[in-house]
Amino acid sequence: MSERSAAPGALGLVESLVNTLDLETGADALDTADGRARFGIPADELAGVRELRESLRAALLAHAGHRPHRTVTPLGELLARAPLYVTVDPEDGSAALAPAPGAPLLDRVAAAVAEGVVQGTWMRLKACEAADCHWAYYDRSPAGRGRWCSMQVCGARAKMRRYRAKGP
Numbered sequence: 001m002s003e004r005s006a007a008p009g010a011l012g013l014v015e016s017l018v019n020t021l022d023l024e025t026g027a028d029a030l031d032t033a034d035g036r037a038r039f040g041i042p043a044d045e046l047a048g049v050r051e052l053r054e055s056l057r058a059a060l061l062a063h064a065g066h067r068p069h070r071t072v073t074p075l076g077e078l079l080a081r082a083p084l085y086v087t088v089d090p091e092d093g094s095a096a097l098a099p100a101p102g103a104p105l106l107d108r109v110a111a112a113v114a115e116g117v118v119q120g121t122w123m124r125l126k127a128c129e130a131a132d133c134h135w136a137y138y139d140r141s142p143a144g145r146g147r148w149c150s151m152q153v154c155g156a157r158a159k160m161r162r163y164r165a166k167g168p
Contacts, residue, residue, distance in 0.1 A: 010112035018136035060127035082110035
């Protein structure tokens, strides 16, 4: 839905995962083998991945100042199940949290969130406030107060609804 560029770094994984479900049409990319393969999701882990996706969406809505779209498992509870390891770059000595090689999606998402927290980008990953959208987007606005994934679509619809509600 969004014409915005992808979230920076590993947050692109989180953004892509949240955006596998189009709330307006109900299309879920995780229903297809190709959609699951993109994230390395075995079919037997699909329920857990969907739970993770909706917990991420709720957190991204909170980043934008909105209530969760539905009752979900708190994201912190899910991420607490993901073991992360400290890696140290031998060249420059920089350290980062990383999942084990070949780790499941939950671990990779936890590492992406940790990277976003360290880089100060996590709170700018948001979900569109439009109830029929909630698409994930990275807010690059100077003040960090973006509200919609697309000003041309969701923003325009919201403004038109407000205008019509005012009446003549």
